[in-house]
């Protein structure tokens with residue numbers, strides 16, 4: 001049994017990685033019928049795939065279902081993100097019946113206008129220090145290993161005290177909170193400048209739906225950790241959906257690993 005919605009907004013599916021929860025996405029798609037489906041970036045993770053492809057039959061089914069739905073009249077748009085930036089040069093063209101666009105201006109059923117962007121342009125790390133983000137998800141293990149070497153080196157040099165790389169990393173996590181805040185601030189600022197009523201984005205894997213100073217800030221979340229989507233109901237009302245696990249998926253999920261780069 002599926003419900004009919006006007007639009008589905010999905011981001012950060014990360015197909016091609018071990019962390020991608022394709023089964024749950026299939027459940028979600030099965031349960032929701034739509035006029036529009038917006039794929040808002042990091043749908044296929046080319047960064048991770050350059051290190052090793054993890055492409056399962058279920059992930060294949062996701063792609064096939066989407067192509068099929070596009071063929072049968074659901075209007076599907078793909079807005080490339082940073083992990084699938086290779087697709088950006090195809091903006092203005094189509095894969096099957098899926099239209100590739102750099103961004104999209106969506107008018108909801110209630111007349112409200114939303115700017116649809118992935119959001120990496122507003123992330124100071126991926127924008128100005130791309131290598132940090134690319135290395136980010138492989139670097140942590142290296143960091144831990146390096147900590148051991150560092151302690152040994154400090155002992156050899158007769159340095160007093162113990163400088164913990166893990167402690168350093170923990171302090172950095174605190175600044176991750178302000179990172180999300182900065183991201184939201186600049187996305188909302190951009191929306192206001194464009195004169196829209198709201199913005200629908202992804203990238204930071206943090207699903208939200210709220211209004212800040214009269215502008216709707218909506219983030220789709222991801223299909224790696226949170227398994228969330230945004231839907232627009234037939235009256236234009238936006239809703240954040242958490243796709244819950246079935247019992248069998250709950251057992252399988254313990255084996256899942258998630259990539260860390262937004």
Ligand SMILES: [Mn+2]
Pocket residue numbers: 041042081082083118120202203204262
């Ligand atoms: Mn991203």
